[in-house]
Amino acid sequence: MTQEIRVTNYPEVLTDRASHYCPGCHHGTAHRLVAEAITDLGLVDKTILVGSIGCSVFIYNYLTLDAIESPHGRAPAVATGVKRARPDKIVFTYQGDGDLASIGMAEIMHCANRGENITTIFVNNTVYGMTGGQMAPTTLVGQKTTTCPGGRCRENEGMPIRMTEIIASLGGVAFAERVAVNNIKNIKKARKAVTKAFEYQTREVGFSFVEVLATCPTNWRMTPLQANKRIETEMIPYFPLGNFKDVLAKEEK
Amino acid sequence: MPSRVEFREDRCKGCLLCTEVCPTGIIQQSSRFNQKGYKVTEITPDMMSECKGCAFCAMMCPDYAINVYTTKSAKGGGK
Amino acid sequence: MSTPKRIFVKGNEAISRGALAAGMKCFFGYPITPQNDIPEFLSQALPDAGGQFVQAESEVAAANMLLGAAGCGIRAMTSSSSPGMSLKQEAISYMAGSELPGVLVNVSRGGPGLGDIGPSQGDYFQSVKGGGHGDYKLLVLAPGTVQEAYDLTIKAFDLAFKYRNPVLVLADAIIGQMKEPVVPWVPENLDPDEGQDWGLQGATNRAPRLLKSLFLDDGALAGQNQKLQAKYQAMQAEVDQELFLTEDAELIVVAFGSIGRIVKSTIRKLRAQDHKVGLVRPITLFPFPSEVLLNLAKEGKRFLTIEHNMGQMVEDVRLSIRTVADSAFHGQLPGNLPTPDDFEEPILKALEG
Numbered sequence: 001m002t003q004e005i006r007v008t009n010y011p012e013v014l015t016d017r018a019s020h021y022c023p024g025c026h027h028g029t030a031h032r033l034v035a036e037a038i039t040d041l042g043l044v045d046k047t048i049l050v051g052s053i054g055c056s057v058f059i060y061n062y063l064t065l066d067a068i069e070s071p072h073g074r075a076p077a078v079a080t081g082v083k084r085a086r087p088d089k090i091v092f093t094y095q096g097d098g099d100l101a102s103i104g105m106a107e108i109m110h111c112a113n114r115g116e117n118i119t120t121i122f123v124n125n126t127v128y129g130m131t132g133g134q135m136a137p138t139t140l141v142g143q144k145t146t147t148c149p150g151g152r153c154r155e156n157e158g159m160p161i162r163m164t165e166i167i168a169s170l171g172g173v174a175f176a177e178r179v180a181v182n183n184i185k186n187i188k189k190a191r192k193a194v195t196k197a198f199e200y201q202t203r204e205v206g207f208s209f210v211e212v213l214a215t216c217p218t219n220w221r222m223t224p225l226q227a228n229k230r231i232e233t234e235m236i237p238y239f240p241l242g243n244f245k246d247v248l249a250k251e252e253k
Numbered sequence: 254m255p256s257r258v259e260f261r262e263d264r265c266k267g268c269l270l271c272t273e274v275c276p277t278g279i280i281q282q283s284s285r286f287n288q289k290g291y292k293v294t295e296i297t298p299d300m301m302s303e304c305k306g307c308a309f310c311a312m313m314c315p316d317y318a319i320n321v322y323t324t325k326s327a328k329g330g331g332k
Numbered sequence: 333m334s335t336p337k338r339i340f341v342k343g344n345e346a347i348s349r350g351a352l353a354a355g356m357k358c359f360f361g362y363p364i365t366p367q368n369d370i371p372e373f374l375s376q377a378l379p380d381a382g383g384q385f386v387q388a389e390s391e392v393a394a395a396n397m398l399l400g401a402a403g404c405g406i407r408a409m410t411s412s413s414s415p416g417m418s419l420k421q422e423a424i425s426y427m428a429g430s431e432l433p434g435v436l437v438n439v440s441r442g443g444p445g446l447g448d449i450g451p452s453q454g455d456y457f458q459s460v461k462g463g464g465h466g467d468y469k470l471l472v473l474a475p476g477t478v479q480e481a482y483d484l485t486i487k488a489f490d491l492a493f494k495y496r497n498p499v500l501v502l503a504d505a506i507i508g509q510m511k512e513p514v515v516p517w518v519p520e521n522l523d524p525d526e527g528q529d530w531g532l533q534g535a536t537n538r539a540p541r542l543l544k545s546l547f548l549d550d551g552a553l554a555g556q557n558q559k560l561q562a563k564y565q566a567m568q569a570e571v572d573q574e575l576f577l578t579e580d581a582e583l584i585v586v587a588f589g590s591i592g593r594i595v596k597s598t599i600r601k602l603r604a605q606d607h608k609v610g611l612v613r614p615i616t617l618f619p620f621p622s623e624v625l626l627n628l629a630k631e632g633k634r635f636l637t638i639e640h641n642m643g644q645m646v647e648d649v650r651l652s653i654r655t656v657a658d659s660a661f662h663g664q665l666p667g668n669l670p671t672p673d674d675f676e677e678p679i680l681k682a683l684e685g
């Protein structure tokens with residue numbers, strides 16, 4: 001006797017609706033990883049989403065969670081306010097590279113340094129997506145954007161910022177890892193990292209951070225497949241994948 | 254064990270990321286456009302039997318447009 | 333701990349104690365003169381009371397922490413002084429647009445720019461006309477004494493939750509740094525369920541709640557703006573002012589905050605010389621006591637607005653009485669500490685007409 005079973009099980013907290021994201025944009029994947037993590041950990045009912053400004057400003061349409069909109073860059077501060085008001089809830093921010101590493105640099109550094117028990121998912125696609133493809137703090141040298149049309153150069157624009165390494169260096173941080181979702185192997189690792197980040201929040205050991213390298217086919221002027229390839233050929237060499245801080249790793253050995 | 258893949262053609266954005274990860278290479282772009290103007294991906298009926306049910310395509314799809322089913326022996330009563 | 337009958341404290345401390353009495357659970361602040369007593373006092377007193385104190389990395393961050401905490405329907409506050417208030421404006425606009433009950437305190441100093449660390453009333457426009465972008469209004473309360481600073485801070489929380497709107501307590505360096513006796517009191521019957529029918533808690537067994545100010549769909553932002561305006565209309569019910577010797581006055585001085593209180597001394601002196609002067613001291617700057625002023629104008633009285641700035645509230649006085657009268661203006665220059673003597677000559681001059 002045989003029985004057909006469904007292999008793909010999308011978490012309920014992931015709203016069943018078409019998204020506004022471009023074809024091949026990795027936001028959808030990153031959203032799903034968050035949904036899977038909080039579902040696996042049984043945290044859905046007590047999770048509060050702190051949104052940010054960027055293409056993912058509409059994340060609240062895709063995750064059925066209590067949510068609040070933040071001004072550009074300020075999500076870690078808003079999340080601090082939420083967590084201090086509701087310390088028993090799971091609070092996370094979801095931010096892009098402009099929001100987190102440019103205008104929001106002070107807020108993420110200090111939220112992390114204070115060791116606030118919140119989780120930040122940082123989606124890094126080396127460009128400002130929503131506003132039409134301007135340079136970001138993580139834009140690679142030589143990469144052309146609408147505000148560095150000749151390609152980013154060190155002399156004028158400085159070097160791209162590696163956020164995970166910086167965050168990992170702060171005392172209040174419990175977990176900092178960089179992942180990618182450009183192939184199955186990386187997606188599986190990413191899912192583990194995101195789950196761990198939320199799990200660490202439940203253990204109240206400090207701030208948890210996951211940087212997700214992602215595509216922006218539209219503003220990179222590439223097809224989704226080309227953009228996906230760029231993660232491997234250009235981004236991972238500069239933004240290496242891996243764990244940069246895990247305060248509980250030594251303990252568990 | 255036979256497996257099958259359902260593509261939600263109203264959700265597909267024709268990004269083709271699924272075609273990259275399918276181990277049997279049976280996913281392809283169709284010639285059909287959906288209402289939003291995207292050329293949707295498909296597995297033709299004759300190729301469906303090659304599907305291993307790994308669901309890598311669904312894992313890769315940013316739009317949750319893929320459902321994968323597989324058949325397994327129903328757990329019987331002990332024999 | 334029993335409430336003492338009378339304490340002798342700075343305005344900054346009175347504001348902090350008022351906030352605690354009102355059940356404030358979270359405070360987010362950043363050091364800036366002349367309000368540092370507030371975060372310093374609360375850094376000890378608030379955790380002692382079971383609340384959360386955070387010295388934020390900037391006034392920007394503090395205002396956004398306030399946004400987050402208020403979004404949970406919790407009584408929360410931030411304080412700063414003029415340049416720091418400028419930093420908070422974006423968050424204030426967001427709080428107004430998302431309808432969040434954050435309480436803000438501005439212990440204003442001289443400006444523009446870095447200015448000085450003394451008092452001024454140069455933030456009237458910023459407070460009342462909206463230093464942030466878009467069509468929004470804050471309820472603005474202006475204490476004139478240290479007791480009033482205590483009382484109005486408590487009122488600020490009540491009003492913030494009543495209208496689901498940010499409320500600003502506008503003091504200045506005089507009120508903040510001056511010590512006066514205060515009779516502390518604790519409001520009774522604080523509603524434990526306040527803010528829980530809309531605040532964020534984690535969506536257990538109910539549809540999720542969304543607090544936002546972005547409205548992109550056709551007509552949505554228009555609808556939101558109409559809703560907010562209706563609220564600001566309803567806020568007119570909270571208008572409050574002090575009338576001092578106005579009945580038989582020929583000249584009405586309009587002054588708020590510390591200046592309103594100093595002007596009273598001048599008026600007492602001039603009254604002893606038989607000059608018929610009175611004072612209208614707006615306590616709510618928004619809503620503004622336009623009707624009270626108009627009624628006095630219709631009785632044929634003349635007006636002199638005195639402020640510690642280059643002319644801000646006077647515009648609202650003129651607007652209020654424009655159909656019947658005008659107001660003269662005397663500005664105490666920011667940077668010069670005001671005394672009752674400073675206002676004698678301007679009042680006499682205005683009396684002459």
